[in-house]
Amino acid sequence: GQQLNQSPQSMFIQEGEDVSMNCTSSSIFNTWLWYKQEPGEGPVLLIALYKAGELTSNGRLTAQFGITRKDSFLNISASIPSDVGIYFCAGRRLSGNTGKLIFGQGTTLQVKP
Amino acid sequence: SQTIHQWPATLVQPVGSPLSLECTVEGTSNPNLYWYRQAAGRGLQLLFYSVGIGQISSEVPQNLSASRPQDRQFILSSKKLLLSDSGFYLCAWSESVNTGELFFGEGSRLTVL
Numbered sequence: 358g359q360q361l362n363q364s365p366q367s368m369f370i371q372e373g374e375d376v377s378m379n380c381t382s383s384s385i386f387n388t389w390l391w392y393k394q395e396p397g398e399g400p401v402l403l404i405a406l407y408k409a410g411e412l413t414s415n416g417r418l419t420a421q422f423g424i425t426r427k428d429s430f431l432n433i434s435a436s437i438p439s440d441v442g443i444y445f446c447a448g449r450r451l452s453g454n455t456g457k458l459i460f461g462q463g464t465t466l467q468v469k470p
Numbered sequence: 471s472q473t474i475h476q477w478p479a480t481l482v483q484p485v486g487s488p489l490s491l492e493c494t495v496e497g498t499s500n501p502n503l504y505w506y507r508q509a510a511g512r513g514l515q516l517l518f519y520s521v522g523i524g525q526i527s528s529e530v531p532q533n534l535s536a537s538r539p540q541d542r543q544f545i546l547s548s549k550k551l552l553l554s555d556s557g558f559y560l561c562a563w564s565e566s567v568n569t570g571e572l573f574f575g576e577g578s579r580l581t582v583l
Contacts, residue, residue, distance in 0.1 A: 390571060399560050399574035400514075443512065447572070458572055460514040 363446050363461030370436055371469050378464040379430040380446035388449035389429035390458070391420050395442045403444075404431070436468050472497035476561040476575035483582055489534075489548040491578050493561030496542065501563040503544040504572070505536055508558040520544060556582045 361380045370376060380389070388407055392400035404415050406422035406429060413420055419432045429448070433440055446461040476493040483489060495501050505517045516529045518536035526536050533552050537545045544561060561575040 392574075397577065397579070399562075399577045402571050402573065405571050445514065457516060457519065463512045465512075 361446055361448055361459055361461040363464055365464055366462070367465040367467070369467045369469065372436060372438060374436055376433040376436055376440070376466060377430060378444060378446075379428060380448065380461045381428040382448060382459075383427065384450050385426040386429075386448040386450055387426070388458075389420070389422050390447040391418075391429070391431045392445040392447065393442045394445065394463075400445055433466075436466075438468050438470050441466060441468050472501075472563070472573070474561060474563055474573055474575045476559075476578055478578060479576060480579045481581070483551050483580065485553055485582055486550045489546070489551050489555070489580070491546040491559055491561075491580075493544040493546075493575055494542055495544075495563045498542070498563070498565070500541060502566060503538060504562040504564075505534075505544065505546045506560040506562060506574075508560060508577075514560070518546070551580075551582045553582050556580055 363380045391403045394400040404420040411422040417434045443463040447458045504519045506514045520538045559578045
């Protein structure tokens with residue numbers, strides 16, 4: 358099925374560094390969600406975005422709904438070891454597809470203490 | 471508050487044996503329910519979704535089936551497992567198919583030998 362283009366695929370960074378990842382689509386979306394998954398667990402919702410241009414923060418995490426409605430990014434500031442995991446974007450198209458979420462392939466984040 | 475629980479957490483089954491994974495949601499009525507499969511820790515593939523009791527939509531042809539015998543219960547089954555059925559299975563719920571966030575259970579790791 359259709360999937361979002363999420364990049365980068367993986368990141369290995371030093372503790373304290375900032376992180377940025379993004380998702381793009383050829384379709385217009387009306388919802389963007391960002392999840393974090395730790396090994397052996399289900400994804401946990403981090404941030405939900407519903408309006409074009411919306412910028413939302415959750416602690417050190419900031420996500421934005423792209424103005425074109427075709428992309429979104431997630432930033433993590435001052436990374437810490439517990440940020441390790443796989444981050445997924447998910448989007449819901451504006452029309453068609455019965456409104457089901459489409460997921461990106463994930464960005465694996467590793468943080469070196 | 472709403473909670474979602476799935477079990478068993480881990481399952482090792484021989485090829486050709488049956489499968490039953492269960493998922494229940496508490497704290498909400500008439501949720502939309504979903505089964506996803508995740509291979510190799512990346513990518514979420516939607517297998518089934520249900521908008522009500524007895525209503526099941528299949529997203530991909532496969533060796534698995536789903537049932538919803540009660541409002542907040544969703545079951546994933548197979549009569550005869552294949553090696554390719556191995557993976558991490560995630561149950562999820564949402565208030566609406568077309569809007570809102572998706573919330574995941576803890577996941578069930580299935581290994582078919």
